[in-house]
Amino acid sequence: MLTIDRLTKRRGSALILSDVTFQARPGRVTGFLGPNGAGKSSTLRILLGLDRPTSGTALVDGVPFERLPDPLRTVGAVLDGSGAHRARTGRAHLSWVAAAAGIPRRRVDEVLDEVDLTGAARKRVGSYSLGMGRRLGLAAALLGDPAALVLDEPVNGLDPEGIRWMRRFLRERAEAGHTVLLSSHLMGELAEVVDDVVIINGGRVVEQGTLAEVTGAHRTLEDAFFALTTGARGGAR
Amino acid sequence: MSAYSGELRKLTSLPSVWAAFAVGIAVPAVVGVLSAVSTSAAIANGTKPEAGPDLGYQELAFGVAGAIILGVVAASSEYFTEGESAGSGRQITTSLTAVPSRTRFLLAKVAALTTAVVLMSAIATGITLSCVQAVVGDHAHALDGAAATRVPGVVLYWVLTALLAFGITLLTRNGVVPLAVLVLNTSVVTVTFLLSKVTPLAVYFPDLAGMRMFLTEVRVPVELSPITGGVVMAVWVVLLLACGFTAFTRRDA
Amino acid sequence: MTAVAPTRARGSEFTRSSHAEVLKLLSLPATLLTAAGSLLVSAVLAVAFATAGRQGSTGTASALDIGLAPIGYTQAGFIILGVLAATSEYTGGQVQTSLTVVPRRVLLHLSKVVALVLIAVPTALVVVLGGLVVANLVLGDAAVVPPFGDFAVGVGGAAAYLALTAVLSSSVATVIRRTVPAVAGLLVYYFIAGPLLRDRTAFAAYLPDTAGYGMWFHSGAGRFGSLSALVGTGFVVAWVVLAVAVAAVSFRARDA
Numbered sequence: 001m002l003t004i005d006r007l008t009k010r011r012g013s014a015l016i017l018s019d020v021t022f023q024a025r026p027g028r029v030t031g032f033l034g035p036n037g038a039g040k041s042s043t044l045r046i047l048l049g050l051d052r053p054t055s056g057t058a059l060v061d062g063v064p065f066e067r068l069p070d071p072l073r074t075v076g077a078v079l080d081g082s083g084a085h086r087a088r089t090g091r092a093h094l095s096w097v098a099a100a101a102g103i104p105r106r107r108v109d110e111v112l113d114e115v116d117l118t119g120a121a122r123k124r125v126g127s128y129s130l131g132m133g134r135r136l137g138l139a140a141a142l143l144g145d146p147a148a149l150v151l152d153e154p155v156n157g158l159d160p161e162g163i164r165w166m167r168r169f170l171r172e173r174a175e176a177g178h179t180v181l182l183s184s185h186l187m188g189e190l191a192e193v194v195d196d197v198v199i200i201n202g203g204r205v206v207e208q209g210t211l212a213e214v215t216g217a218h219r220t221l222e223d224a225f226f227a228l229t230t231g232a233r234g235g236a237r
Numbered sequence: 238m239s240a241y242s243g244e245l246r247k248l249t250s251l252p253s254v255w256a257a258f259a260v261g262i263a264v265p266a267v268v269g270v271l272s273a274v275s276t277s278a279a280i281a282n283g284t285k286p287e288a289g290p291d292l293g294y295q296e297l298a299f300g301v302a303g304a305i306i307l308g309v310v311a312a313s314s315e316y317f318t319e320g321e322s323a324g325s326g327r328q329i330t331t332s333l334t335a336v337p338s339r340t341r342f343l344l345a346k347v348a349a350l351t352t353a354v355v356l357m358s359a360i361a362t363g364i365t366l367s368c369v370q371a372v373v374g375d376h377a378h379a380l381d382g383a384a385a386t387r388v389p390g391v392v393l394y395w396v397l398t399a400l401l402a403f404g405i406t407l408l409t410r411n412g413v414v415p416l417a418v419l420v421l422n423t424s425v426v427t428v429t430f431l432l433s434k435v436t437p438l439a440v441y442f443p444d445l446a447g448m449r450m451f452l453t454e455v456r457v458p459v460e461l462s463p464i465t466g467g468v469v470m471a472v473w474v475v476l477l478l479a480c481g482f483t484a485f486t487r488r489d490a
Numbered sequence: 491m492t493a494v495a496p497t498r499a500r501g502s503e504f505t506r507s508s509h510a511e512v513l514k515l516l517s518l519p520a521t522l523l524t525a526a527g528s529l530l531v532s533a534v535l536a537v538a539f540a541t542a543g544r545q546g547s548t549g550t551a552s553a554l555d556i557g558l559a560p561i562g563y564t565q566a567g568f569i570i571l572g573v574l575a576a577t578s579e580y581t582g583g584q585v586q587t588s589l590t591v592v593p594r595r596v597l598l599h600l601s602k603v604v605a606l607v608l609i610a611v612p613t614a615l616v617v618v619l620g621g622l623v624v625a626n627l628v629l630g631d632a633a634v635v636p637p638f639g640d641f642a643v644g645v646g647g648a649a650a651y652l653a654l655t656a657v658l659s660s661s662v663a664t665v666i667r668r669t670v671p672a673v674a675g676l677l678v679y680y681f682i683a684g685p686l687l688r689d690r691t692a693f694a695a696y697l698p699d700t701a702g703y704g705m706w707f708h709s710g711a712g713r714f715g716s717l718s719a720l721v722g723t724g725f726v727v728a729w730v731v732l733a734v735a736v737a738a739v740s741f742r743a744r745d746a
Contacts, residue, residue, distance in 0.1 A: 049593045050586060050746040066593040075590070083587035085518065085578055092517035100510030100591045125582065140587060253671045260678055264686075271690040302682050306674045313670055412670040413574075416677060417566050424681035425689075428563075431538060 001025055002047065002075075002148060002181055007056035009042055015203055016042050017053070022198045022208050024181040026147070029174045031194035032183040033221075035229055039203040040183035041080075044152050048077050060148065072101035076141030078151040082133030083140065086126030090117055090136050093125060097140045111139040130157035148179035155189050167193045187222035197221070201229045240345035248349050253310045261303020261357045261395075265365040269296040273372035280373075290453045293369035297391050298423075298448055300361050304354050304395040305419045308402030311350045312481075313412030339486040343407075347478070350403060351396055358395040362388050390450030390463060397447055400474045407481030433457045443473035504601055507592045511605030520574050525613045528567025532621040535560035540628035553633040554644045557622035561648055561706045564617055568610060568652045569676045572659030575606050577669045585746050595742040599664070603734055606660055607653055614652035618645050647719065648706035654730050655680075658698060661733035665740045701725035 002024040009017040017039045024030035034040050045051040047058040049065040060068060060075055068074050084093040094108045112118045115135040120128065125136065134157055141149060154170075155163045170193055174180050184190050191211070198208040206228050207214055211221065218224040248254055272292060279285040315328050332342060366388075398419075405415040422428050422444060433439035437458040440446060448455055449466030461469065515521050536557060543556045579585040592598045622645070626633055636644070663672040680699050687694040694700050704719035705726065 045746070048586075048590050050589055052745070065590075066595075068593070071593055072591050077586075077590045079583065079586050081583045083583050085581045085584050087519050087581075088517050092513070096510045096513040096517070097587065097591055099513055100507050100588075102506050137587075253668075253674070256671060256675065260674075264678075264683060268683075268686045268690065271687075275690060296686075299682050299686060302678050306678075309674070310670060413570060413673050416670065416673050417570060420674070420677040420681055421563060421566055425685040426562075434542065435538070 001061055002030075002150070002179060003057075003059045003062070004043060004047065005057045005059070007043060007046060007058055008054050009039075009046065009051070010054045017046075017056075018203045020056070020200065020203070020205055022205060024148070024179050025196070026179045027174055027177050028195040029170055029180040029182065029193050030196040030198065031190050032181060032198050032200065033185065033187065033190070033225060034183075034200035035185055038185075038200045040185075040200060041152055043200070044077075044079070044150055044181075044183055047150065048075070048079075070101070070144070072097070072103070072146065073144035074146055075148045075150055076144065076146040078134070078137045078141045078149070078154060080152060080156070082125055082128065082136045084125045084133070084136055086124065088125055089122050090125055090128070090139075091121040093136065094121075094140060094143065098143050101144055103143050107143050111142045114142060115139045131159060131162050134158060135162075146178075148181070149173060151180075151182040153184055154182050155184065155186060163189055187220070187225050191221040199225060199228055240341060241348050244345045244349035245352060247314070248307075248311060248353055251310060251314055253314075254307060254353070257303045257306035257310065258357050259303075260306060261300050262361045262364060264302065265293075265296040265300035265361050266368055268299065269293050269365045269369045270372060272296060273369045277373055288373045292373065293366045294387060294391065294451050297358075297362060297365055298394075298452060300365070301395050301398050302420055302423050303357060303361070304399040305402045305416070305423065307354055307357070308350060308399035309406045309412045309415050309419075311346055311399075312403050312406035313410075340482065343482055343485060347400065347403065350399055354396045354399045355392060358392040361395075362391050386463070387451040390467070393467060394447045394450055394470070397443070397470050397474045401443060401477055404474070404477035404481035407485050408477075430457075441469055443470045446470045446473075503592070503594070504597055507598055507601035508604045508608075510591075511602050512608055514578070515575060515605060515609050518574070518578055520578070521571065521609070524567055524571045524574065525617075528564045528571075528613070528617050529620050531567065532560045532564045532617045533624045535563055536621040536624040537628055540625040543625075543629055544632050552636060553622070553626050553629055554636045554641060555707070556629065557625035558618065558644060558648050558706050560621045561618070561652065564621070565652060565655050565680065566677060567617070568614065568656040569659040569680060570673060571610065571613070572606065572656035572661075573663040573669060573672045573676065575602065575609075575656075576660040576663035577667060577672060580667050589746055596738050599738045599741050600734075602660070603657055606657055610653040610656040611649060614649035615645070617652070618648045644706070647723070650723070651702045651705040651726065654702070654726050655698075658730050658733050661730075661737035664737040696725055698726050698729040701729070 004020055004022050007017050007020040008015075020039065020043055022030075022032075032040050032043070042051065043058070046053045047060070047065065057064070065071065065075065082093075084090070091108065091112070094111065095105070097103075098105060098108055109118070112121050115138050117132065117135055117139060120132055125133065128136065134154070138151075138154075141151075149170075151170075154166055158166060167189075170180050170182065174195065182190070182194075194211055196209070197211055197214040199206050199214065207224075215221050215224045218227060269292070272295075273288070276285065276288050276292060280287065315332060333339065366384075402415055402419055405419070406412055409415055427444065429439055429442040429445050432442070433445065440457045440459045440461060445455070445457060446461055446466040447470035449461045450463045450470075536559075539556050539559045579588060588598060589595070592601070626635075659672070659676050662676060663669070666672040666675070684694070684697060684699040687697070688700045688703075701722040702725075704722040
């Protein structure tokens, strides 16, 4: 279970996050939705210990990320890009990640198969397409078969087939009892995946609840999203 | 014209450029003052009659490291992928879509680079020579107007070196190799100087030849005149730039 | 989908992280190229110095001094190795991956230092011995062969200096984070500013390049500011410890 509690972050004079509070529960896909620059990535980065908050906490099963005894087996993170150096091969990248987490080598082949990158494993990451890079990032996150998956804009750069695959994959993980937290600004794609929704705009949470609750009287999640966000921004730009 | 000002603005936005200026201006000035102080002391206790003719100028020869850094950074900044987490986001794709003619793009870069180096070398020369003059005072080597030709020699040397660095970086597409080769060659015992002990042909290397434009005491077997030295260096630069331009316009970005 | 065995990971976190860092260095083509380049430079310069030695134009006929003389230049290769080891984290956003696997930053930083030392020391030994072998071949009968004790100390000191220089460079690059500025700054210091200061000031004797001079240039030990090889080594180690500490603080405090 991922718990974000009154997270605030200031950078200089800018208020990037303000009192952000929500939870991502096991067995459910939680969608963290908002326009670009709303603070989604900042929140996830703080959760993963990459950035530091001004105040508030972001905990994984009650523990800050840095103090997890086995981070890769608890939380798998898929952030932007491939997270890999362009001169290494895909396999070499996954090998060092597995070594650092104390995960047996055979898992490297297993995850490569799971994301369908076995053929490209011996090629340099620099030659990968955008979609292949994202799949490599996902493979690294799956090495430890973690209880929770945190994904920042997971369908960015994927083709339609890839998007469908990702949707099915994330649903399967939630149904198996794992926690899935993803962030996105694409409503249409993810309305079919999420169970719980947290909408963020300008660093603040404007609405949260189950998909049905947040959609409310609107026809689609997308309509609800625009109703909740464009008003706060003073109209579409 | 707009391509030129675009490239100039790009250059001034790079932090490395300001570091290069700091190196190019501070190194000759600080080291020159240190040399001048010890020369003054030597004159005071009679070990030396007067300051050598190259005081200040020899130190400016070392300051060319700043010009090397500028030349390398001007080319390699297009290929930076550090800090990029998305795809192959290199500045070069943006640059080339803004100015489709690759030759014109490179010429604008060369013009911007030259402007920056002329500025840097003028400042460095001014500061170093006046500081040295202030320390050494009346014991300075009699110049008899030679400064009028030597100072432009320094500026030209720095500009040509920067262009040399630029051309090499275009060929290697990577800043580390040209930096290593050129900075090592600017060190106190340069590789080309060592080679000149082995063969007199080494004086035709661009750095040894170009130094003749403003240094009088260079212990090499064959002494070129300042003008010959300048021409030899310019020929090297033109050849390397031509290779760099051709490679750049022919290959994929 | 096979589940991972629920047992705890093998080995301590530090050992695992160091192992991963070694794998990272070995799988980066630039590492191999830099090592090979250093060896090549060492061999070529050994030929040059030894040829000069045969003609008597060097100040010494000692095969050890001539064979070790290239280190003044090959240290550039180890500076570059150290910088690349640090800055390669910032390509492709790899630092994010590293921190989500090993979130404890000081531990990660120190394991990188250990991995670099594990790679740099053998590389340095190969480079140093390569230079010595080539110099000895070229000098032929003119070589003055040193006693084994001197030889061992010479090789050990030189390799240690090169490895320490790599670690120092990697810490500087951890703070600067970008390859070209880090390489430019370090090379300008080690090859231009440092030597120029060495000839003109007394305090330069305590700086890492001059203090370490006695570690590989034995005829020169005691020449500059009267720092013996042993004291010089101590100063170099002190600089390296300082650099590693500063880099660790920087890495820990900043956003990834």
